[in-house]
């Protein structure tokens with residue numbers, strides 16, 4: 052990496068499922084900051100996350116992390132290269148306790164910034180639930196665990212797909228604070244959000260996805276102040292309620 056390389060640089064990315072192309076020439080770059088990807092249902096946000104982390108194979112374009120090409124690498128290699136993932140739906144193991152989830156990556160994390168104990172400091176609620184199984188946790192606790200597990204990779208970039216989905220406002224506040232703390236410690240966060248209010252609180256840069264491309268970029272303030280933009284890019288009702 053030279054000093055001019057962005058942390059993540061995505062150029063002309065193409066990917067999809069079989070013959071159907073979902074990402075169709077998608078480009079953006081980011082540094083050690085928080086960036087949100089917003090957009091209507093079905094625009095390809097989850098496909099973007101899954102392609103970045105190697106779950107969906109790309110059919111064109113380039114992905115560079117700190118100057119290193121990631122395209123075509125296996126998901127485990129991409130994770131170890133520095134791209135951690137908090138998938139939509141959290142994907143935890145119902146029969147494993149919180150402690151057991153974190154223990155799986157504890158050896159790799161030893162001596163680094165993010166250890167299981169550091170995750171428990173970030174999310175004290177998880178520490179109280181450390182002996183409970185994944186299936187016994189509330190949605191918010193599950194999301195904290197999914198974020199904590201990703202942090203144990205000690206990666207420079209964490210990708211989060213819809214972290215606020217289905218969560219009470221108080222829990223979203225905890226996640227927003229966690230994102231701010233990560234960025235303050237130089238960990239970049241790329242967050243996909245359906246929920247504009249949560250997205251704006253997590254990130255200043257809002258990239259709008261339309262039909263598999265980044266079509267526009269706004270600041271959070273611009274998007275919140277402009278119902279016309281919300282209507283055009285996010286659909287009716289994007290900002291109704293505190294987080295809905």
Ligand SMILES: Nc1ncnc2c1ncn2[C@@H]1O[C@H](COP(=O)(O)OP(=O)(O)OP(=O)(O)O)[C@@H](O)[C@H]1O
Nearest residue numbers: 068071073090091092093094095096097098099245
């Ligand atoms: N496994 C799959 N196989 C085939 N098509 C898929 C698959 N997953 C998603 N798609 C299609 O790809 C397109 C983009 O879906 P994607 O989930 O990436 O969008 P999204 O913006 O994340 O929307 P949502 O918020 O509803 O998840 C949609 O047309 C969807 O039907």
